[in-house]
Amino acid sequence: MIDQAFNRxxxxxxxxxxxxxxxxxxxxxxxxxxxxxLLGEKLYAVDILWGISLKWCRMFGLITTNPVVDxxxxxxxxxxxxxxxxxxxxxxxxxxxxxxxxx
Numbered sequence: 074m075i076d077q078a079f080n081r082x083x084x085x086x087x088x089x090x091x092x093x094x095x096x097x098x099x100x101x102x103x104x105x106x107x108x109x110x111l112l113g114e115k116l117y118a119v120d121i122l123w124g125i126s127l128k129w130c131r132m133f134g135l136i137t138t139n140p141v142v143d144x145x146x147x148x149x150x151x152x153x154x155x156x157x158x159x160x161x162x163x164x165x166x167x168x169x170x171x172x173x174x175x176x
Contacts, residue, residue: 078130078133078135098136101123101127102139102141102142105123105141105142105145106141108141108145109145109148110145110148111123120149121149121155123149124145124146124148124149124150125149125150127142127145127146128146128149128150131143131146
């Protein structure tokens with residue numbers, strides 16, 4: 074994802090831990106389609122990692138999703154704990170901005 078974000082040239086799939094970017098993304102999307110979570114019926118930490126990563130990648134236009142992946146992202150980001158952390162992050166951001174504004 075980082076290489077994609079910084080427009081770095083692709084590494085030969087044979088020399089990459091994940092093969093090609095497109096193959097990796099297809100593998101993740103195909104697994105999500107089996108859902109509701111990556112490993113089946115239960116939520117695991119890997120879902121939090123991928124749900125957040127996919128949300129950011131979609132938000133910055135690094136990937137194109139589909140309705141199944143969009144629903145997966147929504148399942149992850151609509152969880153009460155996720156919403157609570159986002160609210161805490163927003164409060165910290167506002168606090169930092171107010172400190173900068175006071176300078």
